[in-house]
Amino acid sequence: MRRILTAVLMVLAWAGLAQAQEKVVRLAVTTSFHNSGLADVLLPEIRRDLGLEVQLLVVGTGQALRLGRAGDVDAVLVHSRAAEEEFVAQGWGTHRREIMYNDFVLIGPEEDPAGIAGAASAAEALRRIAAAEAPFVSRGDDSGTHRRERALWKAAGVDPTAASGGWYREAGAGMGATLNIAAGMGAYVLSDRATWLNFGHKDGLKILFEGDPALFNQYAFIPVNPDRHPHVKADLVAALEAWLTSEKGQALIGAYEIGGEKLFVPNARQEGSDG
Known part of the structure; x- marks a missing residue:
């Protein structure tokens, strides 16, 4: 009986570990976003609210989009509109969602x-x-x-x-x-x-x-298309996008400042909004 109980506990422990490991999103972000320090404010709150670990791959926009095309990340946060729109039009991303600008x-x-x-x-x-x-x-x-x-x-x-x-x-x-x-x-x-x-x-x-x-410098969030890369964590990416565009996420972005100067202006449109 003790062996059975031990085996059950081990299975549950492994299941819990696997579930925890699954709640990880790989997000390619620009060096400019990372250098701003904003991630140090947002990521702990995302972890607290969603139980989600966001792993950042810090690269330039061109490389971020290449990582998305290869399916090496689940989503990208970049700032080059023409390249973003091409990425979505070619089917590599599902849509483009504006988050903030400076x-x-x-x-x-x-x-x-x-x-x-x-x-x-x-x-x-x-x-x-x-x-x-x-x-x-x-x-x-x-x-x-x-x-x-x-x-x-x-x-x-x-x-x-x-x-x-x-x-x-x-x-x-x-x-x-x-x-x-x-x-x-x-x-x-x-x-x-x-x-x-x-x-x-x-x-x-x-x-x-x-x-x-x-x-003008607009930042946008683009989920990688699961039709192209079925292994991407579309549900977790959707939760992350919802958080970034939520009242709390947008407020944290808008409140972030250095030396009394705000670094970003949040401008995410809510889904279904015409404004």
């Missing part, structure tokens, strides 16, 4: 040798940098930030890669590492505002240009 900023040395602070637009600011051949550091990693930077250079009518290795340098790195390189070089750089505010080694750099609508 903006990009152009940062550079306090003395502003290219004079971008007086520019009328982000495109003009980049034209001034190119004309002055002032050092500029690009993420160069196919991230959402890098994609936006390329779009801004295109709007400026400038091909900076022609000067690659000269005044234009491609870091091939995340936002924090790229900011460190820019600080060391006294260079200009495009950053999301959240990473900049959480960046601890500004070393003579400052925000020199901001506020252009072209610098």
Whole structure:
């Protein structure tokens, strides 16, 4: 009888362990989201409310979407709308749900040798940098930030890669590492505002240009399509999405700040809402 009881208890223990292991979602997120520190606020609350462990894979947007296509993650949280819409249109994601936004900023040395602070637009600011051949550091990693930077250079009518290795340098790195390189070089750089505010080694750099609508930075959540990858945890992903877009989730996002400055504006539309 004792052996039977022991065996039953072992089976129950293994079942409980298996169930706990199943309540894990793999979420690919951008380096800019991770660098902001917001995950440190959200993940413990998600664990408390849902009993759900969210494992973050921190990569650029391009790599995050590639992980989604391969079925290596259950969902993605990224910030490059055209790429997101293509991902969904091709059937890799079920839908795109906007969660929050902030903006990009152009940062550079306090003395502003290219004079971008007086520019009328982000495109003009980049034209001034190119004309002055002032050092500029690009993420160069196919991230959402890098994609936006390329779009801004295109709007400026400038091909900076022609000067690659000269005044234009491609870091091939995340936002924090790229900011460190820019600080060391006294260079200009495009950053999301959240990473900049959480960046601890500004070393003579400052925000020199901001506020252009072209610098708007929307983040969206996309579940990987279980029709393409049946192993993804669609039910858990749905619970995570519901939490992120809930009143509590949106309030936590909106309340997060560094040095008295809010890093994100929550803007998830509720399902069935026309607004």
